[in-house]
Structures are given as structure tokens and as C-alpha cells.
Amino acid sequence: MTGELFRRLRAASGAIWPAYTRHDFVLRLARGDLPEAAFRRYLVQDYLFLLHFARAWGLAIYKSETLAEMRRAQALVAATLEVEIGLHIDYCRGWGLSEAAMAHEPEALETIAYTRFVLDRGLAGDRLDLEVALAPCVVGYAEIAAERMADPATRRDGNPYREWLDMYAGAEYQSLAREAASALDEQFARRGGEGRFAALAGAFATATRLEADFWTMGLAAAR
Amino acid sequence: MTGELFRRLRAASGAIWPAYTRHDFVLRLARGDLPEAAFRRYLVQDYLFLLHFARAWGLAIYKSETLAEMRRAQALVAATLEVEIGLHIDYCRGWGLSEAAMAHEPEALETIAYTRFVLDRGLAGDRLDLEVALAPCVVGYAEIAAERMADPATRRDGNPYREWLDMYAGAEYQSLAREAASALDEQFARRGGEGRFAALAGAFATATRLEADFWTMGLAAAR
Amino acid sequence: MTGELFRRLRAASGAIWPAYTRHDFVLRLARGDLPEAAFRRYLVQDYLFLLHFARAWGLAIYKSETLAEMRRAQALVAATLEVEIGLHIDYCRGWGLSEAAMAHEPEALETIAYTRFVLDRGLAGDRLDLEVALAPCVVGYAEIAAERMADPATRRDGNPYREWLDMYAGAEYQSLAREAASALDEQFARRGGEGRFAALAGAFATATRLEADFWTMGLAAAR
Amino acid sequence: MTGELFRRLRAASGAIWPAYTRHDFVLRLARGDLPEAAFRRYLVQDYLFLLHFARAWGLAIYKSETLAEMRRAQALVAATLEVEIGLHIDYCRGWGLSEAAMAHEPEALETIAYTRFVLDRGLAGDRLDLEVALAPCVVGYAEIAAERMADPATRRDGNPYREWLDMYAGAEYQSLAREAASALDEQFARRGGEGRFAALAGAFATATRLEADFWTMGLAAAR
Secondary structure, eight states, rough: TTHHHHHHHHTTTTHHHHHTTTHHHHHHHHOSSSOHHHHHHHHHHHHHHHHHHHHHHHHHHHHOHHHHHHHHHHHHHIIIIIIIIIHHHHHHHTOOOHHHHHHHHHOOOOHHHHHHHHHHHHHHHHHHHHHHHHHHHHHHHHHHHHHHTTTTTTTOOOOOOOOHHHHSSHHHHHHHHHHHHHHHHHHHHHHOOHHHHHHHHHHHHHHHHHHHHHHHHHHHTOO | OOHHHHHHHHHHTTTHHHHHTTTTHHHHHHHOSSOOOHHHHHHHHHHHHHHHHHHHOOOOHTOSHHHHHHHHHHHHHHHHIIIIIHHHHHOOOOOOHHHHHHHOOOOHHHHHHHHHHHHHHHHHHEEEEEEHHHHHHHHHHHHHHHHTOOTSOOOOOTTTTTHHHHHHHHHHHHHHHHHHHHHHHHHHHHOOOHHHHHHHHHHHHHHHHHHHHHOOOOOOOOO | THHHHHHHHHHHTTTTTHHTTOOOOHHHHHHSOHHHHHHHHHHHOOOOOOOHHHHHHHHHHTTOHHHHHHHHHHHHHHHHIIIIIHHHHHHHTTOOHHHHHHHSSOHHHHHHHHHHHHHHHHHHHOOOHHHHHHHHHHHHHHHHHOOOOOOOSSSOOOOHHHHHHHHHSSHHHHHHHHHHHHHHHHHHHHOOOOHHHHHHHHHHHHHHHHHHHHHHHHHHOOO | TTHHHHHHHHHHHTTTHHHTEEEEEEEHHHHOOOOOOHHHOOOHHHHHHHHHHHHHHHHHTTTTTSSHHHHHHHHHIIIIIIIIIHHHHHHHTTEEEOOOHHHHHHOOOHHHHHHHHHHHHHSSHHHHHHHHHHHHHHHHHHHHHHHTOOTTSSSTOOOHHHHHHHHHSSHHHHHHHHHHHHHHHHHHHHOHHHHHOOOOOOHHHHHHHHHHHHHHHHHHOOO
């Protein structure tokens, strides 16, 4: 069954995982009562995040050992630069945020911490280290959206954040997340071994903590 | 006159610079009324910082183009791993902090943000990018300590933080900082040009902001 | 006028440049009397080269400072992985070389030397260092093919290597090479300065020498 | 018993290993009838090699996960920059080669290939990948010298290369090589697993092949 390494990493992170996936930001977004200022802050920083996300997958191309690995990373860079950033810009425009304004916004401490932590893991270690540090984001967002869509407390009609939930709960993103989890298994078989698990779990937990801090940063804008 | 690039970078960072060098943490440390909890928090995170500082200079060895450049970076790694970390551990012991306890403390968001920002600048760019991102720390600490020691408001007798000020205001550290500033000039002449200034100033300002956040993190422990 | 930095680098490399662009391998290919064994050896190693070429542009994505820079590097990775490698495989099949056979061939000393030299320049330096090390290949191939197609000594009818010349002399590749040369100028303005020229010229000359060695490796297969 | 991974890698490289350790260059050096021009060529390129060897261990500092790992890498950089390069320069002076002359000599194709291959393995992979690529050099030289000193065909008296054999067969270097082999075991336990063996063995074999090419380059100077 695929996703085995991801499940072990998630289990090893203990309470850190739900503190991220069931963060107040997420629960309020699902209920539709997240302050708009919090969401706008999140959207702007998520735009800045995407630039480094594309850099991380560019690095993954460099770190590939097979043509298949290279092509998967290249598809993710292309999806980010050609599709996601565009969709994000369109979506943000609907929230009154222009691309120029977002590009000039300084990166928040939390954005810097998560993105550069990921890049350093990827450069100091190998591609498995890089993908493990990215997993709380790539795989976690799929879990967050699916879990919230399955929750009766989630407001479906008239929820201003419904589009966000639909995107990450949708078949396309869920499938991308499953592929990312499978890739972790494949790499752990090829480059891992039990001896590596502790260090990978440590990095996964730190990355998850930094993702939770990202939500907190959003909420802080509404205080 | 040496230190020209550093002075230009500092000037370009505007109010961000004194927000770091005259941060409340620093002023209270100099007056001797910084809460001990704030200083202890700082010491623990500074220990974790030093490990990444040594990694950054290791990276500088890799990125060197001349034997002289390599030797300067190697001397800084050696000083960090063989002297500074030892002194830091001794000093912290005096504040009731054991090395084992510090090594097990999780890195604060602010520690992760500054250290990984520096490493990413160094890996994405060249050695000048790396050293510019390190300058607010390496050169800035010398300025902070010298400025405070020259300030009549600074308490010299019975100040529990006097040793910290003496170390960074001392001849040895001041000389190390001057060499670091000179190295910036030399590299800017050899690898720079006016076209690079804007990007270097942007990275310097971000690094300075992250250093100020590091002080804020210390203070937060005393709230 | 664009291509200024490339022209200066080429001029600074002196006799090293024509030793590459007018190498016996090239002249005989144009005359149509290059031994087939030499061309086959070249084709196989060029396939292995392309994998590292894609890695180099993946690294360029990571090293990008703007969205535009990222997109240009991403387009080159995509072109390499989605188009060029496929065309190369088709073309090689016409020469009796299967993809599986090429993928199992050991990399020649000359292939390792050039590809890893480029990657190290890119990692030790910045994106300009990376693109300068790639320029003898990217821009040089366009010059080689154009120069040979303009040479009356070149055999056009019945030349078994005509397709190779047509591809690199064609409008599409010539345009890609011009863009690469323009990108050098843009980066030299933004990240360079006269102080950098000597080191860039040194790396360009070494990369050119390694490209000439690549032709020599091809010829050696026919001895 | 230590050195297990090294022994497995050596066994997996098959005939590639003795083609390096019992290369004609080595056998003639031991018999004392290696042409001096071959040895001089080797010495000059070995000087250029050492600069990249120091860079590789600088990179290892950056890639360290523990203070102990950092200290071992730092000790090797220090030994290279503060001791080995100096000894090498002194030794070369005895052979009529000045440091200035060596520093201006262009790097041979073989020097570039091996050094940059190692650095790329280290950057694309993790520290284990880096140390495996360095092992044919670090551990191999100890084996080469010990094997030759145990061989009755080796000329001990009046052999102009005796000092070279004594240095690498000496207790100090043999101990350094044993530590390097132990470090491989420790890292394979901590970061490896059987799944990684095939790729590590592939890189080890390529690095060994490139080391043999380095001897061949030396011999070629005497043709």
C-alpha cells in the first residue's frame, strides 16, 4: 500500500501534526468565519511561498538520478510556474490583491523560515530529504481539505473560502498528493533504510511545525 | 578606506539597521536590566545558531576561488568549532545551561529563519551573497558592542551581561569584524559591480530584519 | 547590440575558441567524411550529456532571482526533457542506437569533465557563472553550424550529417542561442561588473577546452 | 569490524579496482623506474587536486548533521590547507616545481573530471554520497602504498619515489584512511540501507575509474 513512509512520519510527529492540520486558521476557514484580513495575509504570503516552491522542485531536477525522477520534478515546476501561480494570481485578484502588490510585499518571518528550511534540507541532504521536508505541504494540504470536507461542521453554502477547500479536496490535487506520497516510498526503498528514519522524522516534524506557524502568521493579521 | 560596501549596505537598509542594533534587547542588556529569562533564551538559540554559522563558513570554503579565501573561511570554521562553541558552552554553564540541554532544545522559528536564509543566499548566489547575508551578524555585533560601551547609559559595574559586551567590544572581535568588512570590499571589487548593489542591499536588509527578530524572540521568553 | 559579453568571452579565449568550433570533428562532419564510428560515439555521449544539461537548467531554476528568470530556465528544462531527448532518441535510432543501449553506456571521461565542471561552476558561483560555463555549448553550437553552412567546402547533398547541421543552423536553434547570449548580457549588467570579467573568461575558456575534448573523444572512437 | 562498506564497494567494482591500485604508474613508481616527467606531471596536477579536495571537505562541513561530523570534516580541511598543501609544496620544490608555476598550470582533463565528479556527487546527494566518491582516493592511497611496501618487487633503496610510498604507507596516513573507512560504515548505518548500495557502488566504481585515469594522465607526460 502506498503512502507508508508518509504515514510513519505523520505518526512520529505526534501532536505536532494535528496542531497543523486542525489549526484554528483551518477550522475557521472551513466554518467560513475566518477573518478576511487573515485570509488575505495568507494569500499574499502563499504567493511568495510559491516562488520558492518552484525553486525547490528546480533543485529536485538537479538532484534527480533517473530520467523519470527528473520528469516528475519538471512537471511540478511547470505546474507551479505555468498554472498554479496564474490561478493564484486570478484568485487573489478576486480578493482585491494585485500581483504587483503581492510581489512587493516583504516575506514574513514564517514564510522565510519554512521555505529556506526546505531548501537547506534539500541541499544539505539528498532528494529524499528535500521531498520529506516538502511533504507536510504537498501531502498535508490534501489531507486538510479532505478532512474538512468530510466534517459536518464545515459550511458549504455561502462559505467565502469554499473555492479553496474545493481545489485541495478535488480529484486533481488529491491525486498529485498521492503521487507525492508514493514517491516518498519509492525513494525510501532506493535511498533509505531504517537508520534514516529518525532524522527524516525530525525534519518532517520541524517542517510541520513551520507550516503551523504559517497559519498562525495568517491569523495574526486579524488581531 | 575599508568597510565601504558595508557602510553602503547599512545606509541602504535605513531604519531597519538601528531597529536591530538598538533593539530593546540590546539596550536593556547594556543597562543590565534585561530579564534573565530573555538572556537564557538568547543563549540557547545562539548555541544552535553557531552550528549553522559553522556550516555557512564550511560552505564558504567550498565556494572559494583562491587559497587565501579558503584559508580565511577555514580559520572561521576552526574558530567557531574549536573555540567559540567551547567558550559559549562554558559561559552558558555559568548561566545554568548545560550543553546537552541546549542541544536538545528545538530551534526557534527565528533561529531557523535567519540561519537558513543565510545558507540559501550562499547556495543560490556566490560567496559575496553569502558573506553579505552574514554581515549583519559578524560586523553588526562589533558595532552593537562598541556603540553600547561608548554610551554613558551603559552600566559597567555589576552588569550581569558585562562579559558579553566585553567580548564583542574587545580588540579581538573588533579586528575580526573589520577583516570581514574588508573582505566584502575585496569581493565586491572582484565579483561585484554597481548592478549588483540593489540585490545585495535587499538581502542585507532582510538579514538585518531577521537578526532583529532574533532579539525579539529572546525578549518574548520574559513576557 | 546583444551578445556583447559572449563576444568578449570568445575574444578572450583566443585560439581556444577556434580549436573547438573548427575542430577536425566539425570540419569532417561538414565535409561528410567523418567516420561513422566517431559520430556514433558522439551521439551516445551527447545523450548522456543531455541528462546533465537538464540538471544544469534545473539548478538554474533554483538559482533564479525573478519569475522571468525561472520561466526561461524552466522552458529549457522542458525543451530538453520533453522534446530534445525524444528527438535525440529518434535520431539515434536512425543510426542504429537504441535508448536502452545509450543509457547503459558508461560516461566518457570527457563527458564527465565538461558536465560536472559546469555544475560545479553553477553551485560554487551564481547563475551567471552557470550560464557562462554553458555558453560554449548553447551559443557555440549555433555558431559552429552557421559557420559551416556558410562554408563552400561543406557538402550539402548526400552528407550523412546534414540533418545535424540543419538542426543547429535552423532558425529555431539560432534564436534560442541569441536569447542565451542576451541573457548573459542582462545578468552581467545585473550581477556583474568589470571586476568579474577575468574569472568569467577563465571559466569560459576552460569550458571551451572541455567542449573541444568532447569532439576529440568522438574522433578517438574511429582510430 | 570496520571498513565493511568500503570492502563491499571495492568488491563490487570488480576489475576496476586493481586497474587503479595496480596501475602501471603505481607499479613503476614502486620499482623506481617511473619516468620523472610522469611523476612531475602527477605532482603538479595533485597540487591542483588538493585545492578541490579542501573544497570537498568544506562542503562536508556544510552537509554535517552533528557536531562530531563537522569536526571531522573541519580537521580534514585544516590538515589539507595548513599541512598537506605546505608539505606538497616543499616536496615539489625538491622536484624543481615552484608553487607559482603549479598554480598557473591549467587543470588537466583528468583532474577536472575526478574533482568535479566528487563535488557533484556531494551536492546532488548527501554526505555519504560525497564520502563514497572520495573513498577511492582517501582509502585507496593507503591500500596502494601498503600493498606496494609489502611487495618484494618494490625497490626500497635508492628509489626516488620512496618518500611518497613512506608517507602513504606510514602510520599517520594509514590511521586517517581507517577512520575514513569507519566513517563510511557509520554513515551507511545512519543514512543508508541496502537499497542504496547499488547507486553507491556505481558512483564508487566511476570515481575509481577516474582515479585510474589520473595515473594514466601522469604516464602520458612521459611518452
